[in-house]
Amino acid sequence: MPVHPVSSFSATVATLRRAGCVFAEDEASLLHEAAASPDQLASLVEHRVAGLPLEHVLGWAEFCGRRLAVDAGVFVPRRRTEFLVAQAAALAPRRAVVVDLCCGSGALGVALATEAAATLDRVDLHACDVEPAAVRCARRNVGGLGQVYEGDLFDPLPVGLRGRVDVLLANVPYVPTADVELLPAEARVHEPRVALDGGGDGLDVMRRVAAEAPEWLAPGGSLLVEASERQRDAAVEVLRGAGLVPRVVVSEELYATVVIGTAGRGRVKPCRRYGPADHVKR
Structure with a gap:
């Protein structure tokens, strides 16, 4: 009507x-x-x-105190994920190389880069997403703060980043496939399924990220992922199995669970490998 x-x-x-x-x-x-x-x-x-999400109606979402563009069909950043950004800011060195995987609107990388600007000398920001609509939106939000690439997980990143990433933000989908249909219609109908569906137990994409993360992280660098409370133990084992040192931080206020996996400082950096990803997409 x-x-x-x-x-x-x-x-x-x-x-x-x-x-x-x-x-x-x-x-x-x-x-x-x-x-x-x-x-x-x-x-x-x-x-x-x-039934459109309010953020899609307005064309923006508030995240970490900033209004960021969120176009129709793009994943809306959740307020609980501000907790992940706060943890990342605390871990970032003064000259930080930051990668935002599954970046959606680019909210996490932008928030970290701007929040940390007051205390860090420089943030070298790289973000990527497999969804073209998300990439277009992220490029508007990131602007001159960094580079945004289109492709699956690590595939589009410049190979020169291997072994140099200090903070790896990976807000991967973690809703179990069987639970996607139980989500509110705003998410289920209006956000891309690839941004929600994490496979059978919700950790399929996290496993893929964790498996490759050690060769991209700098010594002492950290991977940060979000999970549900019931997934925390399994997520810890995923990161531990990839050779990272895991720990869990929780915000009861925001109902947020963040699992952090840190690379050892004494390991040898992976050899630089050259390939098509050396040429930045678009």
Whole structure:
């Protein structure tokens, strides 16, 4: 059913409440702020009532205190993932090489690079994603902070990064396949499945990342991944099995579980291998 044009704040709140929006007042404020006219407001409200994520309706998401572009069809960064960024910032050396795998909108890498700018000398940021829509969005957000590549996991990264990465952010999909259909419609319908589905136990992509991570990490460098509470022990074993030293940090406030795997400092760096990835894509 089409939504009738609305112009008053109270009318917008009432419309959103009828549609089941829990935070109707907050959402109404943001929609009124975004609309340049009553007709545009009616259009935004109609899209929200139809079930589009608020971030897709607005065209941005707030993450680590910043508004970052989030286009339709792009994974929306979760607030709990701010905890992962905070852990990464604490681990980054003053001259940090940072890689953001499965970057989506690029939110994690951008937040780390900008947050750390006050305390670090330099952040060399590289981000990549397999989804073309995500890559386009990430390039807008990353801008001059770094480089964004399109491809599967490590494949598109410059080979010269091997053995040099200080912080490897990998916000991989970790929802078990059987649980994807149980997700809220906002995620299940409007976000790419490749950003949600982690395979049978939810750890398939994490295993792939962990298997290759040691040859990309610098001595003492760390891989940071997010997992559910029930996956934490299995995730620890995945990282340990890859030769990394694992530990778990938890935020009860944000309901966030981050597993960190650190490379040994005494190991020999892998030999540089040359190939097509030396040529930066686009």
